[in-house]
Amino acid sequence: MNKLRFPKPFEHHHPPIKNVNEAFEKQLTFGQRASDRIANIVGSWPFIIVQSILLAMWVVLNVAAVIRHWDPYPFILMNLVLSMQAAYTAPIIMMSQNRQAERDRLEAHNDYVINQKAEEEIRALMNHLETQAEALMQIYQILDNQKTSVNGSAPEQPRPSF
Numbered sequence: 001m002n003k004l005r006f007p008k009p010f011e012h013h014h015p016p017i018k019n020v021n022e023a024f025e026k027q028l029t030f031g032q033r034a035s036d037r038i039a040n041i042v043g044s045w046p047f048i049i050v051q052s053i054l055l056a057m058w059v060v061l062n063v064a065a066v067i068r069h070w071d072p073y074p075f076i077l078m079n080l081v082l083s084m085q086a087a088y089t090a091p092i093i094m095m096s097q098n099r100q101a102e103r104d105r106l107e108a109h110n111d112y113v114i115n116q117k118a119e120e121e122i123r124a125l126m127n128h129l130e131t132q133a134e135a136l137m138q139i140y141q142i143l144d145n146q147k148t149s150v151n152g153s154a155p156e157q158p159r160p161s162f
Contacts, residue, residue: 012126039096
């Protein structure tokens with residue numbers, strides 16, 4: 001009689017999975033956090049709505065000129081203010097986007113490491129399942145041989161396929 005052999009239990013030889021976001025957030029400087037907050041504010045609908053209201057009020061107050069014109073048409077002062085706003089917010093948004101791209105690269109690498117671990121464990125599971133299928137086939141053959149020896153020459157029954 002053949003002895004059934006099963007593979008040794010799978011041993012995990014890798015460090016636990018880490019949360020990349022927590023590690024990334026802990027190392028941010030004050031300026032980096034500020035640029036992220038500014039990018040979040042400037043890229044939001046409330047900011048666009050408030051800014052549109054302020055600009056509309058600016059235009060109406062200067063066109064109506066109830067008190068006095070501080071920025072008559074073509075609104076050169078308003079253009080200067082908006083240009084300065086754009087000159088400062090654009091680089092801040094770029095800093096935030098560069099950091100987001102760095103975070104995305106870290107997350108992609110972390111996903112790759114997790115996929116490698118999963119692949120290793122799936123291979124171990126498949127090996128274990130294949131070994132179980134072979135063991136079941138051996139058990140089936142032993143039982144079939146015993147049945148044949150007890151019943152004499154019994155008709156051949158189809159074998160299950162694994």
